[in-house]
Amino acid sequence: MSKLPLPPIAQDYRENAQDMxxxxxxxxxxxxxxxxxxxxxxxxxxxFGRKFVLLSHPDYIRHVLVENERNYMKSRALRATxxxxxxxxxxxxxxxxxxxxxxxxxxxxxxxxxxxxxMMTAFAREQISHWQDGQTIDLHAQMMHLTLxxxxxxxxDADLRASQKVGVDSAHQFEHSLNFLLENFRPIDGTWIGKxxxxxxxxxxxxxxxxxxxxxxxxxxxxxxxxASGEDKGDLLSMLLQAQDEEGGxxxxxxxxxxxxxxxxxxxxxxxTAVALAWAGYLLAEHxxxxxxxxxxVLATIGTRSVTLADLPKLDLARQIIAETLRLYPPAYVLxxxxxxxxxxxxxxxxxxxxxxxxxxxxxxxxxxxQSPTEFRPARFANSExxxxxxxxxxxxxxxxxxxxxxxxxxxxxxLLISFVQKFSWQLQAGFSPTLRPQITLRPAEGMWLTLQGx
Numbered sequence: 001m002s003k004l005p006l007p008p009i010a011q012d013y014r015e016n017a018q019d020m021x022x023x024x025x026x027x028x029x030x031x032x033x034x035x036x037x038x039x040x041x042x043x044x045x046x047x048f049g050r051k052f053v054l055l056s057h058p059d060y061i062r063h064v065l066v067e068n069e070r071n072y073m074k075s076r077a078l079r080a081t082x083x084x085x086x087x088x089x090x091x092x093x094x095x096x097x098x099x100x101x102x103x104x105x106x107x108x109x110x111x112x113x114x115x116x117x118x119m120m121t122a123f124a125r126e127q128i129s130h131w132q133d134g135q136t137i138d139l140h141a142q143m144m145h146l147t148l149x150x151x152x153x154x155x156x157d158a159d160l161r162a163s164q165k166v167g168v169d170s171a172h173q174f175e176h177s178l179n180f181l182l183e184n185f186r187p188i189d190g191t192w193i194g195k196x197x198x199x200x201x202x203x204x205x206x207x208x209x210x211x212x213x214x215x216x217x218x219x220x221x222x223x224x225x226x227x228a229s230g231e232d233k234g235d236l237l238s239m240l241l242q243a244q245d246e247e248g249g250x251x252x253x254x255x256x257x258x259x260x261x262x263x264x265x266x267x268x269x270x271x272x273t274a275v276a277l278a279w280a281g282y283l284l285a286e287h288x289x290x291x292x293x294x295x296x297x298v299l300a301t302i303g304t305r306s307v308t309l310a311d312l313p314k315l316d317l318a319r320q321i322i323a324e325t326l327r328l329y330p331p332a333y334v335l336x337x338x339x340x341x342x343x344x345x346x347x348x349x350x351x352x353x354x355x356x357x358x359x360x361x362x363x364x365x366x367x368x369x370x371q372s373p374t375e376f377r378p379a380r381f382a383n384s385e386x387x388x389x390x391x392x393x394x395x396x397x398x399x400x401x402x403x404x405x406x407x408x409x410x411x412x413x414x415x416l417l418i419s420f421v422q423k424f425s426w427q428l429q430a431g432f433s434p435t436l437r438p439q440i441t442l443r444p445a446e447g448m449w450l451t452l453q454g455x
Contacts, residue, residue, distance in 0.1 A: 237258070
């Protein structure tokens with residue numbers, strides 16, 4: 001293996017790509033595209049002396065995510081989230097990760113997830129009831145709040161709308177602290193330089209630590225209260241507390257493990273869906289004929305009553321729209337992994353310590369696999385159409401680390417989008433054009449400003 005060549009570097013674009021990777025702007029996504037277009041399916045670049053490789057072929061992606069996944073641990077950038085997520089499913093590794101996944105999995109059984117559908121729709125209709133004809137809203141901010149309240153109810157049986165469980169101040173603080181930490185995520189924190197910088201008493205560092213402690217206080221409070229009562233409220237927290245590792249024989253989770261999994265699920269359970277719905281709103285505003293088709297289908301099928309889980313098969317256009325949104329604007333736009341031993345991919349040597357990028361943004365827009373890849377065509381996901389390769393289209397990842405809450409997210413996104421279009425149509429605010437902000441997820445940088453039109 002040592003005789004294999006290193007992957008080629010984009011010589012003419014090397015400085016350009018490195019410069020773009022240093023920015024937090026969408027140039028990061030363009031750098032991925034440049035590497036794939038100018039170099040090929042295995043492309044190397046270096047930043048500050050560290051080796052990075054972008055893989056852009058489904059066979060190579062399968063190798064990293066499935067066939068040799070044990071050789072690829074979560075990257076330093078993802079490990080930077082541990083101050084918030086702890087050692088949960090997002091960041092844990094190897095046997096501990098498999099054990100935790102076994103313990104968490106029952107919370108996402110289909111029957112339990114389906115029980116949440118009515119709550120999701122009720123929360124959506126309550127929030128939409130405050131919208132008015134002609135009003136301009138930031139759909140991203142609105143969806144962040146809505147999916148946060150849904151996640152809090154599903155996970156902790158806490159109604160942040162009424163603040164019955166955590167108090168008015170705590171409810172507000174929970175949302176504020178979580179949003180602050182997500183907005184101020186720094187991938188460099190996973191490196192030794194970042195860890196050093198994070199110890200400095202800067203204003204942002206002190207704020208981040210204060211907000212992280214606030215989240216810990218609230219979440220540990222939920223856990224301790226539930227432990228003391230022993231009550232099974234049918235939420236995900238009850239499932240986590242009752243989980244026993246019968247296969248591994250290591251018992252249940254400690255309070256710290258429950259906290260880590262709860263925070264991981266909480267963040268993943270609201271951030272990605274909110275981002276997806278914001279981009280879905282944008283795409284429908286840009287394609288009013290598709291928006292009108294969905295609205296007419298919804299009104300003809302269910303009228304003005306609340307949408308239910310049983311309605312979704314009859315409203316399949318909503319699923320197609322969400323699927324196409326996840327293709328064009330995948331909230332998880334890249335999966336970084338770090339090689340823990342030398343490997344070989346596509347005839348090239350992948351040295352130990354190399355960070356390997358697998359990018360949904362690149363694969364979902366690659367003209368080799370998609371016809372008219374930059375066009376918004378929900379019908380490509382119709383049931384009558386051939387399904388894309390599982391390693392060409394993978395908005396929720398693949399392999400042992402595939403998102404455990406995928407079914408939850410699909411159901412929530414469809415129910416919320418249908419509830420939205422049932423009441424309103426919309427267009428982009430005059431003069432507004434969204435820009436990309438790739439951080440933990442692919443957020444719209446200045447929000448998503450839409451002007452509503454009522455019935």
